[in-house]
Amino acid sequence: GDSVTQMEGPVTLSEEAFLTINCTYTATGYPSLFWYVQYPGEGLQLLLKATKADDKGSNKGFEATYRKETTSFHLEKGSVQVSDSAVYFCALSTNAGGTSYGKLTFGQGTILTVHP
Amino acid sequence: GAGVSQTPSNKVTEKGKYVELRCDPISGHTALYWYRQSLGQGPEFLIYFQGTGAADDSGLPNDRFFAVRPEGSVSTLKIQRTERGDSAVYLCASSLPTDTQYFGPGTRLTVL
Numbered sequence: 001g002d003s004v005t006q007m008e009g010p011v012t013l014s015e016e017a018f019l020t021i022n023c024t025y026t027a028t029g030y031p032s033l034f035w036y037v038q039y040p041g042e043g044l045q046l047l048l049k050a051t052k053a054d055d056k057g058s059n060k061g062f063e064a065t066y067r068k069e070t071t072s073f074h075l076e077k078g079s080v081q082v083s084d085s086a087v088y089f090c091a092l093s094t095n096a097g098g099t100s101y102g103k104l105t106f107g108q109g110t111i112l113t114v115h116p
Numbered sequence: 117g118a119g120v121s122q123t124p125s126n127k128v129t130e131k132g133k134y135v136e137l138r139c140d141p142i143s144g145h146t147a148l149y150w151y152r153q154s155l156g157q158g159p160e161f162l163i164y165f166q167g168t169g170a171a172d173d174s175g176l177p178n179d180r181f182f183a184v185r186p187e188g189s190v191s192t193l194k195i196q197r198t199e200r201g202d203s204a205v206y207l208c209a210s211s212l213p214t215d216t217q218y219f220g221p222g223t224r225l226t227v228l
Contacts (some may be wrong), residue, residue, distance in 0.1 A: 004158075036219075042221070043119075043120075043207075043219045043220055043221045043222065044159070044207065044209075044219040045219070046216050046217070046218075049216075089158050089159075091158070102164060102171075102172065103149065103161040103164055103172060103174075103175065104149075104151075104159070104161065104217065105161065106158030106159050106160070107158050108156070108157050108158050109156075109157070109158050
């Protein structure tokens with residue numbers, strides 16, 4: 001079945017440091033890939049997505065590139081801020097059409113803490 | 117506009133009891149999803165509705181779990197004979213067809 005594996009956390013960084021959170025996946029078919037973020041006390045929010053190979057999703061300074069050859073979708077940010085402290089989830093959906101239609105399969109989440 | 121809302125925000129019950137968890141989706145969203153998130157884990161899919169019908173219920177763990185969406189809007193997740201292992205945060209999400217899923221704040225269920 002489909003699965004998503006995220007790098008083990010938690011991750012602790014100083015402000016303005018470079019961030020990478022690794023994500024790899026196993027899927028039947030051709031998945032769409034997502035990063036969701038959960039800020040303290042808030043619900044899950046879509047951060048970015050990519051629907052086909054070599055697509056780059058980006059939002060709020062975060063980026064992730066859909067790499068079919070390595071089945072990966074690593075999240076990166078060049079300079080993190082204290083406000084980026086949150087839990088980050090990588091997810092996939094294998095429904096047709098390159099959308100989030102249908103169920104999402106999530107990784108276990110990575111806790112990011114950014115210190116001033 | 118209003119987002120996805122879930123009630124109650126917290127529910128404490130005793131082993132063996134019956135519970136109902138409610139989800140109010142964003143107005144006009146025809147797709148509705150339920151997920152379960154255990155401590156330190158990512159959300160796990162339970163069931164998906166398109167309109168009033170369950171299009172995919174493959175994630176329901178057993179026949180103690182049941183969900184309905186009788187009018188194609190509000191949904192209720194029902195758990196019979198609760199067990200301690202059912203303790204988790206239950207998340208609801210809604211979307212337009214072929215669009216981003218928007219999540220509610222969740223209901224934290226604790227079974228004593």
